[in-house]
Amino acid sequence: MEIQHERTRFETDTPALHPVQASFSATTLHRDNSFILSGYRCGSFILDAMNIASLTSDKVNIWSHALGSLWFLHQFFDDCIKDDTTALLTSDRFAIGMFDMSVALCFFFSAAFHTFSNHSRSVYRLSNQMDHLGIVLLMWGTGLSGAHFVFRCQRTAYTVHLTLMSASAVLSGLATLRPAFRETGDQQPRVLVYTCFGIGLFAPVLHGLYAFGLAELDERMGLRSFLGLALLNSIGASLYLYKAPERWLPGRCDLAGQGHNWMHGFVLAGVWMRCNGLVQLAIPRSARQEVL
Incomplete structure (x- = not known):
């Protein structure tokens, strides 16, 4: 009796919706978008590394998050290590630093994946x-920093929300380690896990809205930048999942402008907006020397 193994991205056939006219001898590994007709990387990592400056369908994804990781690593030292940040309260510096570092690590892992x-x-x-x-780490860092500023003077509430978010992050992380989560063409498990975890990040927001009202909540946590981050991430994820705009322009977004590129751009814009929002929150709070 033959055993039917689950087909992974390594074993799938080249998509047949459009004829692939690859400028490199691509492997099926990189042909997971049937609307990208050319610009695929070659099957040899060594040859690809020797042509690091060449344009392929992955280069925008690599460089956008590689440079983004370096920028947020610099931002981490700028917000938390430099001498002129000592005026900030330690708890504020920790919350902002965790956000910066989670972004830097997320982007580093993303760039490394696309590279290797x-x-x-x-x-x-x-x-x-x-x-x-x-991705899970970035979402956890976002939730931690938001909960800190919402309940900066209510440490019990903060501890409860941090514990729940950390437990959700661990469960989500364990889910991502399952082969069915990553290696099949079905994106529904990924969407379900990230959506559930993302919705959970709004628990401190709703709690704060009930406890303090909309105006004070915005003043406490920078609600606009938090919602802006959520909106931009949602737009980017939607473009990636729907494969837009390459769905309507097959072959014209092969090197740049595909949905995956737009997702990287929207994520970069979202975390930059949220980072600025967090820094603006910390400065007046520390200046007032509020006691925890």
Whole structure:
């Protein structure tokens, strides 16, 4: 009796919706978007590394998050380590620093995955795991920093929300380690896990809205930048999942402008907006020297 193994991205056939006219000898690993007709990376990691400056369908994804990771690593030192940040309260510096570092690590794992995904099967799987774990880490850092500023003077409430978010992050992280989560063409498990975790990040917001009202909540946590981050991430994820605009312009977004590129851009814009919002919150609060 033959055993039917689950087909992964490594074993799927090249999508047949459009004929692939690859400028490189691409492997099926990178042909997970049938609307991208050319610009695929070659199957050899060494040859690809020797042509690091060449344009392929992955280069925007690599450089956008590689540079973004470096910028947020610099932002971490700028917000938390530099001498002129000592005026900030330690708890504020910790919350902002956790957000900055979670973004830097998420972007680093993303850039590493896009860079090394054609190295080998084992490296692909490991980097893909870290890529998905990085998303969970970023969401956890976002929730932690938001809950800190909402309940900055109510440490019991903050501890409860942090515990719940951390437990959700652990469960989400464990889910991302399952092969069915990453290696099948079905995106529903990923959407379900990230959506449920993302909705949970609004628990401190709703609690704060009930306890303090809309105006004070905005003053406490920078609600506008938090919602802006959520909105931009949602737009980017929608473009990625729907494969827009390459769905309507097959072959014209092969090197840049595809939905995956737009998702990276919207995520960058969202975390930059939220980072600025958090820094603006910390400065007046520390100046008032509020006591926890």
